[in-house]
Amino acid sequence: MADCAIAADTKVETPEGALTIKSLAGKAVAVFTRDRDGRVRFRMMLDINKLAEQQPVLKITLENGMSFRVAPEQVLFKKGMVEVRADALRVGDELVPTFSFREGYRFREDGSGAERESAASLRVSAMEPGETADLYTFAVNKTGCFFVSAGVLCKAAGAGLGNESSKN
Numbered sequence: 001m002a003d004c005a006i007a008a009d010t011k012v013e014t015p016e017g018a019l020t021i022k023s024l025a026g027k028a029v030a031v032f033t034r035d036r037d038g039r040v041r042f043r044m045m046l047d048i049n050k051l052a053e054q055q056p057v058l059k060i061t062l063e064n065g066m067s068f069r070v071a072p073e074q075v076l077f078k079k080g081m082v083e084v085r086a087d088a089l090r091v092g093d094e095l096v097p098t099f100s101f102r103e104g105y106r107f108r109e110d111g112s113g114a115e116r117e118s119a120a121s122l123r124v125s126a127m128e129p130g131e132t133a134d135l136y137t138f139a140v141n142k143t144g145c146f147f148v149s150a151g152v153l154c155k156a157a158g159a160g161l162g163n164e165s166s167k168n
Contacts, residue, residue, distance in 0.1 A: 003085075004157040005071035007057045007133035008050075011149035013098070015042060018149035021136040024048050032098065033143040034153055040098060045146065045156070048138040058086050059130030062095070063123040066150035069130040075155035077145070079121045083155065094121035096153040122152055 008022035013032035031045040072087035101118035140156040
């Protein structure tokens with residue numbers, strides 16, 4: 001299929017907040033992304049189209065309790081910007097987060113007050129079949145990646161991360 005295929009109900013981060021990809025079909029909107037220097041910013045998400053109807057998807061749950069659904073071939077970024085297909089993820093894998101404390105930084109969790117050390121990543125806590133969903137694909141101008149609202153970096157269709165000049 002494609003290396004960008006997310007379920008219709010999966011939310012992406014836009015300037016208007018978290019929106020389902022289905023609601024953005026046929027539009028060009030800004031989406032949260034990351035440039036090759038690691039800066040988080042907005043870039044235009046283009047060519048948002050339905051790729052397929054009612055296909056099997058995976059439900060990925062993260063240590064923060066958030067989850068999202070994607071096609072097995074959707075590419076995500078593991079710690080160190082290593083590309084991995086969703087169907088190759090395993091519980092415990094560390095994914096690139098939207099924001100994090102620097103690795104090794106010690107902090108207290110909200111609520112429990114427990115002290116933790118930052119891994120500068122979000123760990124996968126569960127992988128399971130996510131039933132079926134309509135799938136959507138799209139490109140992201142200059143960076144080729146986007147953040148789902150659950151907080152992890154995913155690959156968009158087309159060009160990969162790293163084709164944006166640090167001067168842009």
